[in-house]
Amino acid sequence: MLKLIRLNGTRFNSLFDIGCADGQLTEQTANLLQTPIQNVYGVDIRSFGEKEFTFLQCDFETEKIPLPNDFVEAAIVTQVLHHVHGWKNLLKEIQRVLKPNGILIVRESLLDSEVNQIMLDIQHGLYACCICDEMDADEFVNQFQTEYISQNDLQKYLQTLFRVRNFVFDGKDDKFQKMLVCLRQE
Structure with a gap:
């Protein structure tokens, strides 16, 4: 994933995984981004037990993300937005907790x-x-x-909040297309 968006080898001092589930992807991404585990945060609606990183339980529909403004350098949201009815509000919350010039990586199914x-x-x-x-x-x-969010709707909304570094699409055909996007907070 990081190779696709040309972030492989980039180091981030802090990482936030939105919808982290059991935390496996969180820990792998932190390792690839060389992020110290004490500066790694994951949030999910359900608790999946003890983690090495800081886990926060939060219902994205009714609660704000329990982190301060301008707090993390990098955030990832992987296959989560289509589970949140208020996905636009969630993206605004992510924007709030990202530091200026922070990076957001989004991977989402595009199923029209x-x-x-x-x-x-x-x-x-x-x-x-x-x-x-x-x-x-x-x-x-x-x-x-x-x-599910259309490719057009998601791209347009992301461009209102962030400066887009690159969009990458994967999938053999349009049936199960996924979008991977890297965005920079301004």
């Missing part, structure tokens, strides 16, 4: 087709209920919500 949205929802259900055993089927139906 309803069929593809349903397929990804099935994948989410299998992952949450069967593979990771995070929740049972009733919990999944009650808690798991998706609001």
